[in-house]
Amino acid sequence: MTAVSTDTQKYWSALKEVMDPEFPISVVDMGLIYDIQETNGAVNVTMTFTAVGCACTEWIKGDIENRLLEEQEVREVNIEVVWDPPWTVDRLSEEARERMKNWGVSSR
Template sequence: MTAVSTNTQKYWEALKEVMDPEFPISVVDMGLIYDIQEEDGVIDITMTFTAVGCACTEWIQGDIEKRLMEETEIRQVNIEVVWDPPWTVARLSPEARKRMKSWGVSSR
């Protein structure tokens, strides 16, 4: 995961409230968020999805935008979806791995 700067930490925390629709795990803990930058009320998110054909891409992006727009200083959210580096289970946080294991889902 990208190093988190102190000025974007609150946005990382906010995105922990946005859940992946397939697994009730945050997009942060799923490792979908690669980078967050904010300048003058404009926030730029670099992210990926677990698969190119993910049926939830628009839903997740909408939830991300909606949550970040709740921050009073944010006036615009830009989301760039990238496929390089590709998402792998190695991007799951320890918490996500623990939750998946409790559901009987392998996260190797």
């Protein structure tokens, strides 16, 4: 995961409330969020998905945008989807790994 600046920490925390629709794990803990930058009320999110053909891309992007727009100072959200580096299970947080393990889903 990218080092989190104190300026964007609250946006990372906010996105921990946005859940992946397939597993009740946040998009942050899934490792889908690569970077967050903020400039003059515009929040720029760089992210990926677990697969190119993910059927939930627009839903997840909408949830991310809606959650960030709840922050008083955020006027605009820009989401850039990237495929390099590709998502792998190595991006899962320890919390996500534990949850999956408890559900009987292997993260390896």
